Amino acid sequence: MYFKISKKDFLAALSTAARAISNYSPLPAFSGIKITADKDQLILIGSDSDISIQTILKKSDDCKLEIFDMGQTVIESKYILEIVRKIDTDMIEVEMVDGVQVKISGKSAEFKINGMNADEYPLIDFSKPMETFTLSNESLKQVITQTTFAVSDKETRPVLTGVNFSCDGSVLQCVATDSYRLSKKSMELSNNVKFNITIPGKSLLEVLKTLDNDGDVEIAVNDKKAQFVINDTIIQTRLIDGVYPETNRLIPLEFDFELTIDAHELLGAIDRASFIKSDGVSVIKFTLSEEGCILSSKSLEVGSSTERLNSASFSGEPLEISCNGKYVFDAIRALSGDLVKFSLCGEMKPFIIQSLRDDQVLELILPVRTYA
Amino acid sequence: MYFKISKKDFLAALSTAARAISNYSPLPAFSGIKITADKDQLILIGSDSDISIQTILKKSDDCKLEIFDMGQTVIESKYILEIVRKIDTDMIEVEMVDGVQVKISGKSAEFKINGMNADEYPLIDFSKPMETFTLSNESLKQVITQTTFAVSDKETRPVLTGVNFSCDGSVLQCVATDSYRLSKKSMELSNNVKFNITIPGKSLLEVLKTLDNDGDVEIAVNDKKAQFVINDTIIQTRLIDGVYPETNRLIPLEFDFELTIDAHELLGAIDRASFIKSDGVSVIKFTLSEEGCILSSKSLEVGSSTERLNSASFSGEPLEISCNGKYVFDAIRALSGDLVKFSLCGEMKPFIIQSLRDDQVLELILPVRTYA
Numbered sequence: 001m002y003f004k005i006s007k008k009d010f011l012a013a014l015s016t017a018a019r020a021i022s023n024y025s026p027l028p029a030f031s032g033i034k035i036t037a038d039k040d041q042l043i044l045i046g047s048d049s050d051i052s053i054q055t056i057l058k059k060s061d062d063c064k065l066e067i068f069d070m071g072q073t074v075i076e077s078k079y080i081l082e083i084v085r086k087i088d089t090d091m092i093e094v095e096m097v098d099g100v101q102v103k104i105s106g107k108s109a110e111f112k113i114n115g116m117n118a119d120e121y122p123l124i125d126f127s128k129p130m131e132t133f134t135l136s137n138e139s140l141k142q143v144i145t146q147t148t149f150a151v152s153d154k155e156t157r158p159v160l161t162g163v164n165f166s167c168d169g170s171v172l173q174c175v176a177t178d179s180y181r182l183s184k185k186s187m188e189l190s191n192n193v194k195f196n197i198t199i200p201g202k203s204l205l206e207v208l209k210t211l212d213n214d215g216d217v218e219i220a221v222n223d224k225k226a227q228f229v230i231n232d233t234i235i236q237t238r239l240i241d242g243v244y245p246e247t248n249r250l251i252p253l254e255f256d257f258e259l260t261i262d263a264h265e266l267l268g269a270i271d272r273a274s275f276i277k278s279d280g281v282s283v284i285k286f287t288l289s290e291e292g293c294i295l296s297s298k299s300l301e302v303g304s305s306t307e308r309l310n311s312a313s314f315s316g317e318p319l320e321i322s323c324n325g326k327y328v329f330d331a332i333r334a335l336s337g338d339l340v341k342f343s344l345c346g347e348m349k350p351f352i353i354q355s356l357r358d359d360q361v362l363e364l365i366l367p368v369r370t371y372a
Numbered sequence: 373m374y375f376k377i378s379k380k381d382f383l384a385a386l387s388t389a390a391r392a393i394s395n396y397s398p399l400p401a402f403s404g405i406k407i408t409a410d411k412d413q414l415i416l417i418g419s420d421s422d423i424s425i426q427t428i429l430k431k432s433d434d435c436k437l438e439i440f441d442m443g444q445t446v447i448e449s450k451y452i453l454e455i456v457r458k459i460d461t462d463m464i465e466v467e468m469v470d471g472v473q474v475k476i477s478g479k480s481a482e483f484k485i486n487g488m489n490a491d492e493y494p495l496i497d498f499s500k501p502m503e504t505f506t507l508s509n510e511s512l513k514q515v516i517t518q519t520t521f522a523v524s525d526k527e528t529r530p531v532l533t534g535v536n537f538s539c540d541g542s543v544l545q546c547v548a549t550d551s552y553r554l555s556k557k558s559m560e561l562s563n564n565v566k567f568n569i570t571i572p573g574k575s576l577l578e579v580l581k582t583l584d585n586d587g588d589v590e591i592a593v594n595d596k597k598a599q600f601v602i603n604d605t606i607i608q609t610r611l612i613d614g615v616y617p618e619t620n621r622l623i624p625l626e627f628d629f630e631l632t633i634d635a636h637e638l639l640g641a642i643d644r645a646s647f648i649k650s651d652g653v654s655v656i657k658f659t660l661s662e663e664g665c666i667l668s669s670k671s672l673e674v675g676s677s678t679e680r681l682n683s684a685s686f687s688g689e690p691l692e693i694s695c696n697g698k699y700v701f702d703a704i705r706a707l708s709g710d711l712v713k714f715s716l717c718g719e720m721k722p723f724i725i726q727s728l729r730d731d732q733v734l735e736l737i738l739p740v741r742t743y744a
Contacts, residue, residue, distance in 0.1 A: 079674060082647040088640065088679075101675065109644055109679035268460065272481055275454040302451060303473065307460075307481035 001037045001071025001096040009063035010092055011084045013055045016233055017046035018077045019206050020053040029121045032074035035094075036118070037067050045124060046077065051203045052124045053210075055233040064091065073102055073115040080104075083111050126234050129222035133172070133189045137211045137230075140219075143174050144208045146185045146334045146361050151201035152178035159242040162198035165221070166244075169194075175247050176201070181327045182247060182364040183334060195221050198244050203237035210235060251352065251364055252345050257316030259288060259342040260356070263332050265311045266295075266340070270329045273297040273305045283368055284325040289318040297325070321347055322370040328353070331363035373409045373443025373468040381435035382464055383456045385427045388605055389418035390449045391578050392425040401493045404446035407466075408490070409439050417496060418449065423575045424496045425582075427605040436463065445474055445487040452476075455483050498606055501594035503565045505544070509583045509602075511559060512591075515546050516580045518557045518706045518733050523573035524550035531614040534570035537593070538616075541566075547619050548573070553699045554619060554736040555706060567593050570616050575609035582607060623724065623736055629688030629716040631660060632728070635704050637683045638667075638712070642701045645669040645677045655740055656697040661690040669697070693719055694742040700725070703735035 017033050025031060025048045036043040042057040042065060057063050073096060084092060089106035097103045097112065104111045135143070144163075152160035163176045172187045207228050211217070218229040228235045274282040276297040287294040293312030298304040321344065332340055337355035344351040353363040389405050397403060397420045408415040414429040414437060429435045445468060456464060461478035469475045469484065476483045507515070516535075524532035535548045544559045579600050583589070590601040600607045646654040648669040659666040665684030670676040693716065704712055709727035716723040725735040 076674075079647055083644070086640075086644045088644070108682060109641065109677065111644075111675065111677045113675040114673070268458075269481065272455070272458045272460070272483075275451055301486070302448075303483065303485040305481065305483045310480060 001035075001073060001094070001102075002067075002069035003037050003042060003095075004064070004066040004068070004091060004093050005042065005057065006062075006064045007084060007087060007090050007092050009057060009061070011081070013042075013044050013057050014077070014081055014084060016055045016210060017044040017053050018081060019209060020046040020048055020051045020235075021077050022048035022050075025049070027122070029074055029116060031076055031078075032116050032121070033077045033080060034072065034074045034118060034121045036072040037070050039070065040067065041065075042067070045121075047122075047124055049122070049238075050200065051206055051235065051237045052126070053206075053233065053235050054124075054126050058232070061232075069095075071096055072118040074118050074121050075102060075113055075115050079113055083113070087111075124236075126227075126236060128229075129220040129225060129227060131193045131195050131222060132218060132220040133167075133191055133193050134216050134218050135187070135189075137213060137215055137217060139187060140217050140228075141208060141211050143172075143185055143187060144204045147174045147176040147183050148201045148204050148208075149330050149334060150176040150178060150181055150183040150363075154178070159198055159240050159244055161202075162200045162240040162244075163204055164196070164198045164244040164247075165226075166196040167193050168196075175244070177245075177247060177364075180324070180366050181331065182250065183331065184247070184251075184362045184364075186360045195223075196244070197221055197223065197226060198240040198242070199226050199237060200240055203235075207235050207237075250350065251362065252343075252350060255343040255345055257288065257319050257342075257344040257346075258314070259286070259293060259344070260313045260339060261293065261309060261342070262311035263335070263338055263340045263355075265309055267329060267332055269295045269307045269309055270325045272307065274325050274329070276302050276305060282325040283322055283370060284328065285320060285322040285370060287318075287320050288312075288314045288316070290314065316344075319344065319347065321351070321367050323365050323367045327365045331365060334363065335361055373407075373445060373474075374439075374441035374466070375409050375414060376436070376438040376440070376463060376465050377414065377429065378434075378436045379456060379459060379462050379464050381429060381433070383453070385414075385416050385429050386449070386453055386456060388427045388582060389416040389425050390453060391581060392418040392420055392423045392607075393449050394420035397421070399494070401446055401488060403448055403450075404488050404493070405449045405452060406444065406446045406490060406493045408444040409442050411442065412439065413437075414439070417493075419494075419496055421494075421610075422572065423578055423607065423609045424498070425578075425605065425607050426496070426498050430604070433604075441467075443468055444490040446490050446493050447474060447485055447487050451485055455485070459483075496608075498599075498608060500601075501592040501597060501599060503567050503594060504590060504592040505539075505561045505563055505565050506588050506590050507559070507561075509585060509587050509589060512589050512600075513580060513583050515544075515557055515559065516576045519546045519548040519555050520573045520576050520580075521702050521706060522548040522550060522553055522555040522735075526550075531570055531612050531616055533574075534572045534612040534616075535576060536568070536570045536616040536619075537598075538568040539565050540568075547616070549617075549619060549736075552696070552738050553703065554622065555703065556619070556623075556734045556736075558732045567595075568616070569593055569595065569598060570612040570614070571598050571609060572612055575607075579607050579609075622722065623734065624715075624717050624722060627715040627717055629660065629691050629714075629718075630686070631658070631665060631714040631716070632685045632711060633665065633681060633714070634683035635707070635710055635712045635727075637681055639701060639704055641667045641679045641681055642697045644679065646697050646701070648674050648677060654697040655694055655742060656700065657692060657694040657742060659692050660684075660686045660688070662686060688716070691716065691719065693723070693739050695737050695739045699737045703737060706735065707733055 709729035
């Protein structure tokens with residue numbers, strides 16, 4: 001193996017592949033990046049077995065790739081990233097010197113790194129699943145940021161640590177819930193597909209980091225894996241086994257109370273109230289009436305806060321409702337738009353929050369009982 | 373207690389006082405900031421008993437302070453900082469409401485915080501010690517940054533965790549060593565003083581954070597404490613007991629080898645070589661001869677690096693010398709100037725590094741033996 005490549009492009013590709021690598025992988029080979037120098041391309045693979053990333057640098061790209069000798073190796077990702085990041089040159093030479101050591105040369109600096117045997121790196125199947133659809137980078141970003149925050153961080157019900165993607169026709173539905181709150185995003189696709197899969201939240205956050213601002217992402221799924229193809233990079237993730245709960249019946253359809261409020265004012269008020277925590281949770285109370293909305297929080301140990309929200313407009317009988325402040329904060333941040341609408345059914349009934357501008361996203365939150 | 377004050381100035385003063393507060397203080401009162409509203413000033417005190425900070429806001433300052441009612445309280449620093457930082461107004465009202473609770477009001481938001489009894493806060497003596505001298509902010513910054521990095525982080529010899537300040541006449545000498553390296557800074561004072569004290573490195577780093585870019589700092593010391601007075605803020609620290617070792621005899625006066633090198637090039641090369649570590653330490657080797665300087669590092673497990681330093685100029689017999697790369701890196705960063713000079717006596721003898729531009733700072737490093 002012997003090739004020459006632009007430092008900038010090599011570093012960007014190594015960083016992309018390294019995103020899949022976990023510090024806690026049980027398999028030593030998975031701490032490395034597999035580098036394959038082909039006839040006219042360089043293939044970089046990183047994986048932690050749950051998520052795998054393959055990215056390709058082609059001779060025809062701007063990366064000034066020259067391949068003198070084909071071959072492959074696996075190099076500890078933290079070492080190769082640090083060397084390539086710090087090397088004192090724009091063009092890097094990478095050469096296998098004695099079947100194990102890899103020489104990386106800059107201008108005055110030269111490094112020899114012990115590589116690992118590429119044959120010991122597990123073979124990863126990057127073949128494309130059958131069901132495919134396309135989303136713009138922008139739409140996929142929205143889908144991920146508007147749902148993933150609501151997945152469960154507890155492993156007691158593994159299926160809730162993922163986002164459920166389902167489609168039977170041309171409307172994609174994405175749902176995340178930790179059973180105390182739920183976030184649901186719908187999106188029209190340009191073709192008909194049929195699937196019902198649950199993608200780990202962790203994997204979606206890695207996909208998010210790789211998304212650019214423009215262009216399209218091809219998404220291909222079957223019942224074993226989901227693949228996101230972004231230019232010359234494939235991000236592939238395992239799915240979470242198990243049946244995702246039927247969530248549509250949880251969402252109320254009729255409401256007795258309605259609150260409209262400026263998103264920015266409410267976020268500021270929740271942020272101010274949230275220093276009051278009991279057991280790490282900040283419970284906020286909305287006191288609602290025709291006169292407006294008062295947000296308060298209280299703890300015997302710390303003290304209390306109370307704030308009138310001047311932008312609030314409420315219709316319905318007077319109502320007091322309490323919930324986890326972080327849930328409302330997260331939900332409102334996930335919605336786009338300046339005005340948000342709370343639709344409520346009663347003190348202890350789940351309520352929904354939506355943006356007045358975008359009815360494709362719905363946030364549902366369960367209230368909590370307070371005795372203060 | 374009832375006063376009104378500009379949010380910006382109150383927050384800045386609270387943040388200054390809070391710097392002294394440690395999360396690990398055994399005394400509950402020390403997790404709070406003591407606030408005293410006097411006739412025409414507000415006194416804020418934070419302390420962890422090792423270091424204490426008092427800062428004063430006067431009616432005559434720009435802080436728009438109005439005092440309606442004198443009094444004092446102690447408020448948990450994390451709560452008051454968070455409230456004042458986030459409050460929705462430029463002018464804040466602070467009022468004791470029932471002898472315990474403190475009401476903090478903004479525009480639409482109002483907070484009530486449980487205060488602590490100010491009588492339970494230990495009395496801190498901020499009286500000024502006898503021996504005093506003055507340094508510019510800039511000079512004190514230099515003294516601290518050029519020495520403190522070299523203090524020991526091990527408690528086995530407590531006196532080495534501090535920087536020794538000594539003066540018998542008008543030349544201040546500041547020395548820090550962890551017994552593997554030493555950094556010494558000299559500075560001419562404008563008056564004669566006599567003392568020999570050791571200030572905890574940790575306290576000096578807190579002083580550093582409070583230093584502005586201009587103005588003077590008055591430093592007052594006795595054998596119990598050191599006080600730094602910066603405008604209306606007093607930072608006071610305990611000293612470390614014990615006799616500081618006599619270090620002057622450790623510094624060689626005659627040398628057989630001399631290396632001059634560009635500081636920037638050497639820092640880059642050490643940074644590149646330092647990914648190779650054994651037991652967390654990156655040992656670098658200088659191979660020196662009339663032909664120049666080669667920097668290398670090696671570990672059986674990881675691999676090796678080698679780099680020719682083009683700016684190097686060496687005089688003396690050929691020499692190989694190895695040392696902890698971090699020590700050289702820290703030392704060169706502490707020196708100002710583009711060119712640095714290494715003065716050496718032999719493979720296993722301590723060597724010194726100095727800037728060609730400033731002979732008031734001296735860095736001494738002990739080499740290590742390598743078998744590779």
